[in-house]
Amino acid sequence: MATEPDVEPKQSKGGKRGLPLVPLLIVVLVVPVVTLALTEFVIIPRLQSSLGSGDSASHGKSEQGSSGGGHSSSGGGGHGSSHDGGDHGDLGPQNTYEFKDVICNLSGTMGTRFLKVSFEVAGSDPDLSSMIRMKRPRVKDAIITTLSSRTIQDLEVPGGRNALRVALITAINQAIGFEAVEELFFTDFIVQ
Incomplete structure (x- = not known):
C-alpha cells in the first residue's frame, strides 16, 4: 500500500504539467496581437507625424544653405586682377x-x-x-x-x-x- 499513495502524487504532478500550457498559449497568442495593435495605431502614427514635421526643419536648412554670397556665373569677383583703388562701391550697412x-x-x-x-x-x-x-x-x-x-x-x-x-x-x-x-x-x- 505504500506504493499506491506514491503513485497518486505523481499523477497529480502530471496533471499540473498541463496547466502551464494555458498561460503559455495565452502569452504566445496575445502578445503578438497587442504588439501589432500598438505598432499600427500608436507607434507608426507618431513616427509619421514627427517625420512629416521634420521635413520643415530639413527644408529650412536647405534653403539656408542654398542662399549665400557667392559670385555669379558671369565671372570672378575681381580679387585676382590688379586693382587701382577703393572703388568697390557701397558695402551696405556697417x-x-x-x-x-x-x-x-x-x-x-x-x-x-x-x-x-x-x-x-x-x-x-x-x-x-x-x-x-x-x-x-x-x-x-x-x-x-x-x-x-x-x-x-x-x-x-x-x-x-x-x-x-x-x-x-x-x-x-x-x-x-x-x-x-x-x-x-x-x-x-x-x-x-
Missing part, C-alpha cells in the same frame, strides 16, 4: 547687432512646437547698437511677438522666411522708434 538663441512657441501648435532663431541686424546708423541696447526689452518683446504669431505653414511656404525677415525688420524699427535696421541675416533657424 553697424550690426546680434540676437542669439531667441526661442518661442509657434502659433497653432498648442505649445508643442517651437522656433529657435539667431540673427544679426544691420543698418547705416552709427547708433544702431546703442539704440537697441537701450530699448532691448521692447525690441525683444516685438521679436517674440512677431515670431510667435507665425505658424509652421507660414514658414514652409516659398518666401516664408523672407516674409518673416521683413516682418522682423519692421517690428524692430517700430520698437526703437525709427527706421534704423535695414537688413536682417538669419544665422540659425530651427523649427522643432
Whole structure:
C-alpha cells in the first residue's frame, strides 16, 4: 500500500504539467496581437507625424544653405586682377547687432512646437547698437511677438522666411522708434 499513495502524487504532478500550457498559449497568442495593435495605431502614427514635421526643419536648412554670397556665373569677383583703388562701391550697412538663441512657441501648435532663431541686424546708423541696447526689452518683446504669431505653414511656404525677415525688420524699427535696421541675416533657424 505504500506504493499506491506514491503513485497518486505523481499523477497529480502530471496533471499540473498541463496547466502551464494555458498561460503559455495565452502569452504566445496575445502578445503578438497587442504588439501589432500598438505598432499600427500608436507607434507608426507618431513616427509619421514627427517625420512629416521634420521635413520643415530639413527644408529650412536647405534653403539656408542654398542662399549665400557667392559670385555669379558671369565671372570672378575681381580679387585676382590688379586693382587701382577703393572703388568697390557701397558695402551696405556697417553697424550690426546680434540676437542669439531667441526661442518661442509657434502659433497653432498648442505649445508643442517651437522656433529657435539667431540673427544679426544691420543698418547705416552709427547708433544702431546703442539704440537697441537701450530699448532691448521692447525690441525683444516685438521679436517674440512677431515670431510667435507665425505658424509652421507660414514658414514652409516659398518666401516664408523672407516674409518673416521683413516682418522682423519692421517690428524692430517700430520698437526703437525709427527706421534704423535695414537688413536682417538669419544665422540659425530651427523649427522643432
